[in-house]
Amino acid sequence: MGIDKQFMAAPIGSAVDKFQLIPEFLKVRGLVREHLESYNYFVNTGIKKIVRVNNLITSSVDPNIYLRFKDVRIGEPSVVVDGVNEKLTPQFCRLSDMTYAAPIYVNVECVTGSHGEKEIREKKDVIIGRMPVMLRSCYCVLHGKDEAELARLGECPLDPGGYFVVKGTEKVVLMQEQLSNNRIIIDVDKKGNLIASVTSSTAALRSKTNILMEKEKIYLQINQFQTKIPIIVVMKAMGMESDQEVVQMVGRDPRYSSLLLPSVEECAGLGVHTQQQALEFLETKVKMASYPGASVEKESRAMSILRDVFIAHVLVRKNNFRPKCIYAAVMLRRMLEAFLNKDAMDDKDYVGNKRFELSGQLISLLFEDLFKTMISEAKKMADKVLSKPSRSSRFDFSQYIVKDSISLGLERALSTGNWYAKRFRVDRKGVSQVLQRLSFIGSMGHVTRIQPQFEKSRKVSGPRALQPSQWGMLCPCDTPEGESCGLVKNLALMTHVTTDEEEGPLISLCYLLGVEDLQLLSGEELHSPNSFLVIFNGLILGKHRRPQHFSNAMRRLRRAGKIGEFVSVFVNEKQRCVYIASDGGRVCRPLVIADKGVSRIKWHHMKELLDGVRTFDDFLRDGLIEYLDVNEENNALIALYEGDALPETTHIEIEPFTILGVCAGLIPFPHHNQSPRNTYQCAMGKQAMGNISYNQLCRMDTLLYLLVYPQRPLLTTRTIELVGYDKLGAGQNATVAVMSYSGYDIEDAIVMNKSSLDRGFGRCxxxxxxxxxxxxxxxxxxxxxxxxxxxxxxxxxxxxxxxxxxxxxxxxxxxxxxxxxxxxxxxxxxxxxxxxxxxxxxxxxxxxxxxxxxxxxxxxxxxxxxxxxxxxxxxxxxxxxxxRPEVGDKFSSRHGQKGVCGTIIQQEDFPVSERGICPDLIMNPHGFPSRMTVGKMIELLGSKAGVSTGRFHYGSAFGEPSGHADKVETISETLVKHGFSYSGKDFLYSGITGSPLQAYIFMGPIYYQKLKHMVLDKMHARAMGPRVMMTRQPTEGRSRNGGLRVGEMERDCLIAYGASSLLYERLMLSSDPFEAQVCRACGLLGYYNHKLKTGFCSSCRSGNNISTMKLPYACKLLFQELQSMNIVPRLKLAEV
Amino acid sequence: MPELPEHLELKRTRVSCNFDAPTDTEPILYSGAYASMGVDNTNMEDFFKNFKIKINRLTEDEIEFDMVGIDAALANAFRRILIAEVPTMAIEKVFIANNTSVIQDEVLAHRLGLIPLNVDPRLFEYKSEKDLPNEKNTIVFGLHARCERGAPRNTVKSDELKWLPNGSEFLLATEDNDSDPAAKARTYTSFSCGQDSLPEFSVNPICARHPDITIARLGPGQEIELEAHAVKGVGKEHAKWSPVATAWYRMLPEVVLLQDVYDEKAEKLVRKCPVNVFDIEDVANGRKAVVARPRACTLCRECIREEGWDQYVALRRKRDHFIFTIESTGALPPEVLFTEAVKILEDKCERVITELS
CATH class of the missing domain: 2.40.50.150 (RNA polymerase II, Rpb2 subunit, wall domain)
Known part of the structure; x- marks a missing residue:
């Protein structure tokens, strides 16, 4: 990591400077750690689970013939060429359009033999397919390699990895944002009814359960039932025949019972009193043939829906519906609570209610589907062979494993981005995308992007708005403009997305810590005061009488490293619940633990870190730092700085600038800018030209924009150093004079110095x-x-x-x-x-x-x-x-201030300062008042101080209190010390008249980016050129050298103006004039007979009444097309 | 001769650099501007009498001189001519025989073009498009650098540009090889004699002005072989022909204490200035601030930044006194550059006169 030496050597002040943790964190985890970790989890654990669950193929012809998968593992990335196994490197795959994939080996045990003689044989390392390997993951050849080794493999050491190489193109599997599964969400539907919904997701299936309140009555809504079902009927069907029990379970508070009363009455009105009656009632509501999985007896269909679909993640063991009843009761209670108190409503946009699906999970889904398909296919083929009465050849089950289906399926999904698995009812488009390689920062931003699941067309502002719970997790600046604004997000610098963790040990741990099992509780006890429900990953485990004690014990265990560091413990006082979460896809971030407001990190810890004897993981293990997810943050009081800590403070932020992501991290002083400007820069930084990677000249990208002399910004930020933008810059430090010059600088245009361009500025x-x-x-x-x-x-x-x-x-x-x-x-x-x-x-x-x-x-x-x-x-x-730059090329500073080059002017005409400094470009001051990019002004001051002292100045976000951004006052002092005005305004002489300018000019270096939009690629004009064959009209578009269309609105203008000759010329003569032969008698088109040199009408069979007229060819074509559809257009001609 | 009143004289001869903005920046050019007061604003005799040049500093590459008694327009004309119109020699065409380095051909050629050459451009002629390159208009350099396999990376510096006094050594691809084997093979230049035979170059051979300019870096196994042809040109066309790194002037600063500043205030004033314009003198009634080094003023305006200080200090510029600095790139010494610039302006004036008459 590029950390400035001076800074490293500086003594650590009284408030412990924790910045050093960030490079350490990024060194350990990297910027795309979530992708890598999720993929590693899949290839190490997930794939084994999938195979273990589906490990047996048995022939349906002869149940003794079977094949059993014993173990699965992934080998080294390699490819078999002409029977020789060749190892693959990512760079080789990129260049030769191959897929960077590794074989999937399985050990199988299968029955082989012929003519009744069977023999069980074990086969090792049977290849069932090839798994695309994520770069820098644990099976990648780049894993754990140092810089020199990476260079030898043709790889850029700054490249973060986290993507795949499929058919030579780099593909990123974007993070997918979803509403979290297995959690109760209370919301209001379109009609204003209160609704409690749970999306259950189990290994077997996904289902959605809604309980809604309509006209004071409560109903259940599941797809499998035709209409909404009164909830009490459902409860009765599950065996809670007594209304009292239901009311007890919901809570004995009279307010609840009174709210439940209409529903109870309705149920009674329906004549449903017993379980039997309830089931019969439900039976009438079951959608016909909607549930093919149900068993044949008609009676149990309603039952099986309740068992398998209704709140599917609460499993029914031995027909014990009690957990489900309790869950439903809890749902009801939450809903009634929300009815009584609107604050208890859940916010769908709250980040804590969101889960992020990562590449590992997505690939695992696909793999499971493909693996199951492969098994059923193998079974089908084996059955076909076995069912033949006479087979002579030796039977070998392992022969029927086709390895192509898995390889091709994975490859196809990754290269098209279409995730389709019928089995899991998954059909998504655009999941994987081609990695943006326009600029280094662009590709970094791409791997940290989060794709939404919602459709973009919805006109609601909620999901697009900035959520307070995004703090520190998702970058508040980096989102695109336009239709997906606010929906597509980016991770912040220190965010981590969790992967799944083993549930079993955690559950038993909870019971050991005093959670009272659900089975042992009566309905009455469930909501007894001074006890909290314990909910683990959406499952109700039981209740605990001392929730604070319990949660503290869990947290202590986590800090001691006894349970996973990403397990979250969240006490919800309002809902009287303790939520324990260990599921994957939660976002979390590291924070420093404080005891009574005193940071646990002392200066000697940091010194040990600087000396290299302590790593980030040691901090975690010693309980100095912990990861908090969005929910648990609600139980913490987090101080921004150590000095701000109160006695109640539980945590302290590591550094405030880490709330921004990679793209926003490039902006110096972003906290001084108007917020949308930072958003614009986040979009523009991705279009800036510069260096792409160290191996940019060895790559074969379809389109590559490079800057000839890229520079490192004079005004840097800590993020820039952390991500390596200082090594792969995308811009140049230009001396900018903020003044009006020549009139070619209106509307954000900039005036450029020709000599600067001669010397290589902006050359690409x-x-x-x-x-x-x-x-x-x-x-x-x-x-x-x-x-x-x-x-x-x-x-x-x-x-x-x-x-x-x-x-x-x-x-x-x-x-x-x-x-x-x-x-x-x-x-x-x-x-x-x-x-x-x-x-x-x-x-x-x-x-x-x-x-x-x-x-x-x-x-x-x-x-x-x-x-x-x-x-x-x-x-x-x-x-x-x-x-070299020319008039019309687009440039931008790092503050969302883009502009085109308006004119290029000789150096001698440019203003010159008292020290002989001549600006490289001139920017119009009108760019400032409405944009309010104060950060840009501070950047100018800071860079100016930087060049005069020879030290890079810093402008990290919110960095002034912690010393990661220079203060304007100190910058001004530096400027004065070097003989400049404190305001950065210089005394300039006009280059044209030679006399001084009538104002002091704000002048200094600003980092400017050249954007990829250049006139050379866009300019277009045509006099004559190609035409479309069918209509004989000029072609469309620059790429086809097309004409410039006089469109409808332009036509309207000409009509209104009465420029008929011009209209005639533009619409006819310059387009598709055609001389047609028209029969005056029948009004149809004829043709010109070249032999007879006359026109001829083929429908009248005569050439007597033929006239020649001019009309657009497209018109003639229309007539003929109409004729082909049995519509006869007839022309009536008259003399004018 | 009548004098102008003080405030008008101030307006006529000084630029006031107030805290918010400079005023009176434009000179009053019209000779009859003060005719009603009987004062001739500009006259030739005054110019002949008053105009003087004093050299403050002269090094190999840099000159700083005072030019007094001249109008800003003229001083600026010299500056403009120096930057854009004084010719030098610079590499314009590069014939690349081999370039396996990472640096692209165009970029390499661009870099070569910007290398200042140590050659007097006055000895050469301009080469027009249709002229053949000959010893009068073209200088040829050869560059052959290579990094052996297994050797560490090396840097190609500008001293590896070797002057080829006899012109290009690359043979022109000819259509008919068999026509006359005896005839000398034609190259890209047609020199009639070697440049080293000319007396000007026999003593000091042509080379790059600085030997340590990085041209390229070579990795093991990489090689650059090329020939660079330098021609004469002016900075207007491309900055590489500009003979100066930069040339500029500033008007002579004048710092005036409008009121006497004593004691603490004086010390404060001295402390304010980052370039030590002020000093303290002990006088009868205390310690008094004096302007000791007005020339050093960089116009940071620190002294008048604080409220009310513009009552004490006035920063001005003398309108007809220029401190002119020329930083030569090395083809010609800076003092020669200035005389060249004067000559060019002279030529221009003559041209105007002849055109008019």
Whole structure:
């Protein structure tokens, strides 16, 4: 980690400086730790569980024939080429369009044999498929490698990993945001009715249970029932025949009973008194054929729905419905509570009610589906063979395991992003995305992104609004603008997303700590005062009489490392519950523990950290730091700084700037900016050109934008150093003068200094990939490359070719130059042609030309030859173009202040300061008042102080109190010490007249980013050009050299103005004029007979009444299309 | 001769640098501006009488001189000419035979172009598009650097640019090789004689001005082989031809104490100034602040920042006194650069005169 030495050597002040924990945290966990951890959990534990659960395939023909999976493991990333096992590296996969995957090995025990003789055999290391490997995960070759080793593997040490390489493209599986499963959510539905809903998710199925209150009566709503069911009927059906028991379970408070009364009455009104009657009533409401899994006896269908679908995660053991009854009662109680007191309503947008599904979980879902499919297929095939009466060959069950289905299924899902598993009713699109490689920060931002599950079109503001519970977990700045604003989020710097943890030991631990088992409690005791319910991962375990004591004991165990550090213990006083959570997908963050407001971290701990004898994990293990999730944060009182701690304080923040994410972390002084500006910068930082990675020139990206001389910002932040932006910068420090100049700077345009551009400011390299495939054909022929010819028509365009017929690196290519001198066989179908090959005459020339605007030249950067997935020879060219900024190129500072280059002006015309400093660009001061980007002004001051002292200044968010941001006062002092004005305003001389300017000018360096939008890629004009074949109108779009359309509104203007000739010209002559032959008699279109040189009407069979008229070709086409639909348009012609 | 009243004279000759903004920045150019008071605003005799130049500092690459009695427009004209119109030699065309380094050809060529060359541009002619490169308009450098396999990485510095006095050594690709084998193979230049035979260069051969400018870094096995052709040009076209790193002037600062400042206040004033403009003198009635080094004033305006201090201190600039600094890139000594600039301005004036007459 790049930490400045000076800072490291500085003595630690009285308030212990805990900043050093952050680099340590990131070193241990990395920026994409959640992805890696979830994937590691899946490949180490999850996959084993899945296989263990589905480990047996038994033939339905002969139950003695079976196959049992004993163990599963994942090997090293490798690929089998021509029977040889070759190890894979990620870089190799990227370059040669392969999937970075490792074989999945299983040990199987199966029955083999022939003719009745059976024998049980064990087979080791049978490959059942290939698992795509996440980069930097524990099975990746990059795992645990140091910088030099990574360089040897062609990998960038700053690259965070956490993505996959599938078919040569890098794919990120985005985190998916969902409402948490198995938790009761009290909410109001569209009609204003109170509703308590639980989404149950078990290994077997997912179901949604709603209990709603309508007109004072309470109903149950499940998909499997046609209508809503009175809740008391449900309770009765589950065996709670006595109304008193129900009321007791909900709570004996008279308010509750009075609210329950209408429901009880309704039930009685229906004539339902016993369990039998209730079940019969339910039976009439069951949706027909909606529940195919139900057993054949009709009577038990309602029962089985109640057992398997209603609050499915509460399991029914031995037909004991009591836990379910209690759960339903708790739901009812929560609802009634909310009815009486609106504060008890749950907030769906509260981060504590959210879960984040990570790549490991998503892949595990897919794998489970594919694995089950594979098993059923193997079974089907084995049965088919076994059912044949006479089989001669030896039977081997393991033969029927097809390994392609798993490999292809995983690969397909990752490369298309479509997560489809019918078994789990999962059908999602866009789960995996191509990793953004436009800029380093862009790819960092991409791996920390969170995708919402809601549809974007809903016009509710709730889910989009900033939630107070996001503090420290999700970045408040980094969200896109537009339709997905506020829905797509990003993780903050120190956030961790948990993975699943073993439940069994925790449950028994709870019981050991004095939780009274549910089974032993009567309904009355359930809600007895001074006892709290204990809810573990949405399951009611029982109750505890001393909740505070219990939760303290749990927390002590967690701090001692006896239970997992991510287990959360949350006492909800209002609901009188203790929530224990160990499920995956919760967000949490580390905090320093304080005892009575005194931080547990003392300076000697930090010193040990600096000396390298203590690691972040030691802090965790020694109980100095702990992870809190959003719910548990509600039980804590967290002080921002040690000095602010009160006696009640339980925790202290590590550093306030960690509430921001990676993208927002680049902004200096973001806390001085207007908030939307930070959001704009988060979006723009991803478009900034700069360095992408250390291996950027070895990669073959389809499009690559690089800055020729990228710099490190003069005004840095701690986040910049932590993520490595100082090593892979995307911008340059430009000396900016804030003044009006030349009038070409209105509307945020900037004026640039030509000499600065001459010296390399804003110079960039654009690289594009051009792949060329040598096709193989079915008749065993293939394309070939031949030597260039020195003479003839093509010779001039072949100058850049090497003797091998392929353009060499370093050659300058003009438009239409030949890149590869390719020839294609004339006949590509039909009978196979012997390997001897075809004579030269059987080939036709199909040279590959470079396309591009005429007059523009590109350079061949690199050429690689590899074989693609169909084993064809593939030649990939990297075409390079170096561009200097021109008028219209887009630039931006780090404060959401973008602007285009308005004009470029000679240096001698630029203003010059008393010290001879001439600005690189001039920015109009009108950019400031409405944008309120004070941070930008402070950046200018800080950078100016930075260049005069030769020390990088800092501007971390909220960093002034802790010394991670320089204060304006001290910056001003530094400026004065170096002879500048404290305000940063200099005395400038006009470059044109030579006399001083009439104002002091705010001038100093600001870090400017060049954005990827450049005029060269956008400008477009056309006089004549291609037309669409069908309508004969000009083509559309820049890429097709299309025309500029006079649209409807433009047409309206011309009509209103009365410019009829112009209209005629634009809509007809410049578009698709056509001379049509029209029959005056029938009004239909005729044709022109070239032999007779007359028009002819084929419907009248005469050429007598033919007139020639001009009309748009598209019109003629319309007539003909109408005719084809049996509609006859007839033209009536008249003399004008 | 009548004098102007004090406040007008101040407006005429000084730029006042107030705390919020400078005033009177524009000079009053019209010679008859004060005619009603009988004062001639500008006249030639005064200029001849008053104009003087005094050199304060002169080093190999830098000159600082005072130019007194001249208008800002003219001083600025020299500055502009120095930056944009005094010619130098710079590498314009690069013929790359081999470049396996990480640095791209275009970037390498750009970097080479920006290297200042130690050669007097006056000895060369401009090369127009249709001119053949010859010994009068082109200087050829060769560069062949290589990092052996197994060797540590090395840095190619500008001293590895080798002057090729006999012109290009790269052979022109010819269509007909067999026409005349005896004839000398044609190269990219057509020198009639070697440049080293010219007396100007035989003594001090042409090279890059600074030997330690990094051109590229080579990893093991990488190689750069190229030929760079330098031609004459002006900074207007590209900054690489600018003979100066920068050239600028500032008007002579004048710091005036409007009232006498004594004792504590004086000490405070001395402390305020980061560049020590003020000193304290012991006088009869206490310790008095005096302006000791007005030249050092950088116009940080610290002394008048505090409320009310502009009653005591006035910061001004003398309108016709310029402290001119030229930082040469090294092709020509800075003092020669200035005379060149004057010559160019002279030529321009002559051209105007001839055009007008």
């Amino acid at each position: 390299i654009v690289m594009k990939k051009k792949p060329i495939v040598l096709q193989k054909y079915e008749n065993n022929t293939s394309d070939r490359i031949i030597r260039p010819t020195k003479e003839g028509y093509f010779a001039e365009r072949m100058q850049t070719l090497d003797y091998d017929g392929i353009t060499a690196p370093g050659e300058i290519i003009r438009s239409d130059d030949i890149l590869v001198n390719k020839e294609t066989p004339m006949i590509t179908r039909g009978p196979t042609i012997s390997s001897g090959g075809l004579p030269d005459s059987q080939y036709k020339r199909t040279p590959v030309k470079s396309v591009g605007p005429v007059g523009q030249t590109t350079v061949v950067e690199r050429v690689i030859c590899c074989s693609d997935k169909n084993n064809n020879l593939c030649i990939k060219f990297m075409m390079r173009e170096t561009r």
